[in-house]
Amino acid sequence: MAKEITPRSENYSQWYNDIVVKADLAEQSAVRGCMVIKPYGYAIWEKMQSILDKAFKETGVQNAYFPLFIPKSFFSKEAEHVAGFAKECAVVTHHRLMNNPDGKGVVVDPDAKLEEELIVRPTSETIIWSVYKNWIKSWRDLPILCNQWCNVVRWEMRTRPFLRTAEFLWQEGHTAHATAEEAQEESKRMVGVYAKFARETMALPVIVGHKSPNERFAGALDTLTIEAMMQDGKALQAGTSHFLGQNFAKSFDVQFADKDGSLQYVWATSWGVSTRLLGALIMAHSDDNGLVLPPVLAPIQVVMVPIYKTDEEREAVLAKFTEIKGKLEAKGISVKLDDRDTLRPGFKFAEWEVKGVPVRIALGARDLAAGTVEVARRDTLEKATVQLEGVEGYVEELLGTIQKNIYDKALAFRDANIRKCDDWEEFKTEIQKGGFLLCHWDGTAETEQAIKDATKATIRCIPVDSCVCEEEGRDIFSGKPSKGRVVFAIAY
RNA sequence: CUGGAUGUGGCGCAGUUGGUAGCGCACCUGGUUAGGGACCAGGAGGUCGAAGGUUCAAGUCCUUUCAUCCAGACCA
Numbered sequence: 001m002a003k004e005i006t007p008r009s010e011n012y013s014q015w016y017n018d019i020v021v022k023a024d025l026a027e028q029s030a031v032r033g034c035m036v037i038k039p040y041g042y043a044i045w046e047k048m049q050s051i052l053d054k055a056f057k058e059t060g061v062q063n064a065y066f067p068l069f070i071p072k073s074f075f076s077k078e079a080e081h082v083a084g085f086a087k088e089c090a091v092v093t094h095h096r097l098m099n100n101p102d103g104k105g106v107v108v109d110p111d112a113k114l115e116e117e118l119i120v121r122p123t124s125e126t127i128i129w130s131v132y133k134n135w136i137k138s139w140r141d142l143p144i145l146c147n148q149w150c151n152v153v154r155w156e157m158r159t160r161p162f163l164r165t166a167e168f169l170w171q172e173g174h175t176a177h178a179t180a181e182e183a184q185e186e187s188k189r190m191v192g193v194y195a196k197f198a199r200e201t202m203a204l205p206v207i208v209g210h211k212s213p214n215e216r217f218a219g220a221l222d223t224l225t226i227e228a229m230m231q232d233g234k235a236l237q238a239g240t241s242h243f244l245g246q247n248f249a250k251s252f253d254v255q256f257a258d259k260d261g262s263l264q265y266v267w268a269t270s271w272g273v274s275t276r277l278l279g280a281l282i283m284a285h286s287d288d289n290g291l292v293l294p295p296v297l298a299p300i301q302v303v304m305v306p307i308y309k310t311d312e313e314r315e316a317v318l319a320k321f322t323e324i325k326g327k328l329e330a331k332g333i334s335v336k337l338d339d340r341d342t343l344r345p346g347f348k349f350a351e352w353e354v355k356g357v358p359v360r361i362a363l364g365a366r367d368l369a370a371g372t373v374e375v376a377r378r379d380t381l382e383k384a385t386v387q388l389e390g391v392e393g394y395v396e397e398l399l400g401t402i403q404k405n406i407y408d409k410a411l412a413f414r415d416a417n418i419r420k421c422d423d424w425e426e427f428k429t430e431i432q433k434g435g436f437l438l439c440h441w442d443g444t445a446e447t448e449q450a451i452k453d454a455t456k457a458t459i460r461c462i463p464v465d466s467c468v469c470e471e472e473g474r475d476i477f478s479g480k481p482s483k484g485r486v487v488f489a490i491a492y
Numbered sequence: 493c494u495g496g497a498u499g500u501g502g503c504g505c506a507g508u509u510g511g512u513a514g515c516g517c518a519c520c521u522g523g524u525u526a527g528g529g530a531c532c533a534g535g536a537g538g539u540c541g542a543a544g545g546u547u548c549a550a551g552u553c554c555u556u557u558c559a560u561c562c563a564g565a566c567c568a
């Protein structure tokens with residue numbers, strides 16, 4: 001089985017695609033720009049979902065579900081919002097097919113044209129706010145904290161597995177509050193949930209910050225983001241949390257009677273992360289041998305590969321493995337005993353490596369005689385011979401070590417690729433090398449746009465919890481005064 | 493939408509100046525193997541993206557068309 005992966009250094013895109021395919025995460029589908037997420041890839045997504053979902057619920061958020069289709073009239077109520085999404089919407093115009101009169105296949109029945117077209121949701125703000133209008137009458141009804149796990153469709157011109165697909169899975173939270181402060185706090189709380197998840201679960205050292213006005217969500221007053229650095233030095237927006245002000249409340253006329261009897265528009269937030277997180281995971285941690293999964297997210301944390309020549313040896317090894325497996329599972333560790341009799345050990349080693357399983361245990365007659373076992377770790381590819389007795393404790397500790405090591409490695413990489421830059425000429429060449437540049441910015445959209453036009457670099461965020469750099473300086477492009485540095489990078 | 497490229501067994505590819513399709517991997521059978529992607533022997537599987545044209549003869553030449561990939565443009 002050919003599983004060679006193109007080295008990162010040769011073609012980063014190809015390297016990424018290879019890992020997606022060869023680690024058995026996803027494949028291309030018959031529909032342009034849409035992918036099939038395979039069981040192994042989906043299992044990782046399910047782990048992400050369960051951890052995030054728990055974190056959401058701890059903050060009082062409840063899950064709900066809203067329609068896939070949005071009447072065109074709903075969608076066009078918020079002017080900025082529609083401007084942001086209009087170019088990439090799938091539209092339902094008919095509701096029936098009929099046999100082709102010329103006998104070949106089926107055609108759309110022209111008589112089944114919808115009076116009002118339906119938009120396949122690119123995001124659900126509009127349909128949700130049309131519903132919230134009926135839910136909200138009094139200050140006692142607030143806050144409303146809903147999240148939905150669903151798919152959305154954005155007809156992107158160019159797609160890439162996980163990073164940008166025409167259809168993708170995500171969660172979108174939509175909250176309604178009585179005051180601006182409360183809404184802003186909610187928005188901050190949720191970006192905090194994302195940052196904690198990215199760092200502790202995905203081992204991704206993200207930077208939290210505000211988006212510049214140019215990069216904000218269509219219809220938001222403020223957008224908070226977690227920005228990650230990929231191994232080619234490019235930035236990836238991994239999650240966002242928006243303070244929507246009263247824009248949607250006003251567009252959908254959502255008002256409530258306040259304690260003092262006055263009628264007020266509610267304040268809103270929305271926040272989301274998507275299967276793009278899987279793309280971030282792949283690009284941040286993988287190496288040229290394949291996927292590297294942080295133990296917390298790995299569907300299989302430990303794989304056992306038996307080595308034997310005879311049936312007697314096989315039975316003895318499998319019996320010992322089954323015993324260890326029980327002990328590991330008792331500690332909550334997910335274990336796969338690869339007892340396939342048709343494949344050789346070397347093949348299995350390579351296969352599980354491509355799939356990113358954090359720990360591999362190999363056991364053969366030689367080990368049984370010596371009372372030892374071989375434990376290999378995916379992140380460093382190191383192998384150790386350890387005592388069979390108590391190996392479950394060793395493995396449990398190792399999983400924690402690996403989780404931490406993957407994070408530390410990514411953090412060291414990120415920090416090695418962040419630098420300050422105060423000279424425009426230097427900026428133009430440095431930014432092309434990848435990595436983040438911390439530069440002064442005068443706060444204007446014009447400057448930001450000019451820099452983007454000249455270099456393709458955008459302001460990834462105005463950091464609030466790492467790389468914070470509040471100091472007086474002069475804008476790298478315009479030379480105007482600045483109160484602090486922001487993060488510039490070329491992004492996915 | 494702009495460039496560039498590619499469509500040939502499941503996957504990856506070769507196929508000279510046109511002569512009726514081949515290789516590697518995977519698959520099936522049998523055997524030997526087994527501590528880093530095994531080996532030997534045998535076997536099955538394709539009207540070469542689609543449509544039309546030139547020709548005695550088209551995977552190969554011409555026209556049209558469809559699809560995909562890469563780089564742009566685009567993208568909360």
